[in-house]
Amino acid sequence: MAPKVSRGMKTNKRINVNRLQKEMKSQLLYSGAGFVGFADISDLRFPDNVEWRIAISIGLPYDSRIVDRLDSEVEAFEKHLQETCESMENLLKVCEHYLRQEGFITRIHFAKNLPGLLSTFSHKMAATKAGLGWIGKSSLFVSTEFGCRVRLATVLTNAPFTSGKPVTESQCGDCIECVKACPYQAIKGATWYPGIERDELLDAFLCDRIRNEYIPKLGYRHPCGLCVKACPVGKREY
Numbered sequence: 001m002a003p004k005v006s007r008g009m010k011t012n013k014r015i016n017v018n019r020l021q022k023e024m025k026s027q028l029l030y031s032g033a034g035f036v037g038f039a040d041i042s043d044l045r046f047p048d049n050v051e052w053r054i055a056i057s058i059g060l061p062y063d064s065r066i067v068d069r070l071d072s073e074v075e076a077f078e079k080h081l082q083e084t085c086e087s088m089e090n091l092l093k094v095c096e097h098y099l100r101q102e103g104f105i106t107r108i109h110f111a112k113n114l115p116g117l118l119s120t121f122s123h124k125m126a127a128t129k130a131g132l133g134w135i136g137k138s139s140l141f142v143s144t145e146f147g148c149r150v151r152l153a154t155v156l157t158n159a160p161f162t163s164g165k166p167v168t169e170s171q172c173g174d175c176i177e178c179v180k181a182c183p184y185q186a187i188k189g190a191t192w193y194p195g196i197e198r199d200e201l202l203d204a205f206l207c208d209r210i211r212n213e214y215i216p217k218l219g220y221r222h223p224c225g226l227c228v229k230a231c232p233v234g235k236r237e238y
């Protein structure tokens with residue numbers, strides 16, 4: 001079991017935390033992140049017994065041109081998803097390096113699916129708590145700037161950073177583009193609010209099962225993404 005670490009952990013050096021936060025964010029943006037936000041998670045308890053204080057939410061935008069062609073160029077979209085996964089790993093290393101060199105503890109959060117395809121603490125939850133966007137009717141995170149066209153990752157830390165103002169309301173309004181785009185009616189059309197059950201928004205089992213059915217034919221799970229493409233938020237004009 002990991003040792004219990006106090007939120008007020010002392011380090012040997014005198015640290016300018018505000019400067020560290022700014023420099024780390026600038027470096028992440030310079031290295032390719034589309035956004036970086038900070039969520040106060042001091043009210044949450046984690047099974048590792050560490051009193052995490054802040055969740056750093058990092059967003060890496062997809063290439064919008066590839067997203068716009070994802071239905072006709074499935075393999076290219078799948079390849080792009082893999083590439084953004086690798087690029088995100090580099091961003092996570094940058095983030096951890098900044099924090100650890102100043103004596104803070106970190107943990108990259110992996111959204112481990114529990115039975116029922118649910119996670120105890122999700123990247124989406126971190127991003128909304130950081131004030132970066134909301135959860136769409138599609139159950140995808142919708143960033144104000146990039147819509148759903150973004151990969152999310154989260155780093156937990158005990159660094160006493162300043163946090164953003166959580167988003168607690170959907171901005172989807174009357175839009176139902178993702179509902180219409182799903183060929184299997186997996187998206188139910190409900191509006192998100194903090195605490196809503198994922199099942200009220202999306203039949204994730206259906207989405208998962210249908211995409212898995214393509215594995216024998218394609219050699220990988222169908223990435224689909226029609227709901228990502230359909231969302232008008234963050235669409236780019238070329």
Ligand code: SF4
Pocket residue numbers: 181182183184185186187207208210223224225226227228
């Ligand atoms: S990924 Fe495809 S199947 Fe799943 S909810 Fe989105 S549009 Fe529907």
Ligand code: SF4
Pocket residue numbers: 135136137138142171172175176177178179230231232233
């Ligand atoms: S397509 Fe419309 S309803 Fe769906 S997530 Fe985007 S804004 Fe919300």
